[in-house]
Amino acid sequence: MGKADALSQIKEAEAKAKKMLEEAEERQRTIISSARREAVEKLQAAERDLRAKREAALDQERKALAVKRDELLRKGNEEAAAIEALAAERVPKAKTTIKKHFERAFDAATGTNE
Numbered sequence: 196m197g198k199a200d201a202l203s204q205i206k207e208a209e210a211k212a213k214k215m216l217e218e219a220e221e222r223q224r225t226i227i228s229s230a231r232r233e234a235v236e237k238l239q240a241a242e243r244d245l246r247a248k249r250e251a252a253l254d255q256e257r258k259a260l261a262v263k264r265d266e267l268l269r270k271g272n273e274e275a276a277a278i279e280a281l282a283a284e285r286v287p288k289a290k291t292t293i294k295k296h297f298e299r300a301f302d303a304a305t306g307t308n309e
């Protein structure tokens with residue numbers, strides 16, 4: 196084997212090594228790109244899940260608050276109706292009492308019923 200053959204084999208080996216290195220670098224870029232895409236997809240999926248869970252929790256709280264609000268409104272309306280009924284019962288007595296006070300004040304001012 197001569198110098199020319201040895202140099203040819205060395206060049207061939209160097210070319211093969213360079214090609215293998217380029218292929219390995221391309222595989223590395225492909226793997227990294229794929230891993231990044233996968234990471235972004237997983238992150239987006241996790242964010243979607245988190246938003247869905249948050250919305251579900253908010254909806255549940257809104258429903259619970261609506262039930263509480265309706266119950267408070269019902270109780271408030273019942274109390275208002277009871278107060279209104281009591282006030283309606285007391286109106287005639289209040290009118291009579293006010294009329295008597297007015298008559299007494301009028302009588303005292305005019306000097307009647309002395």
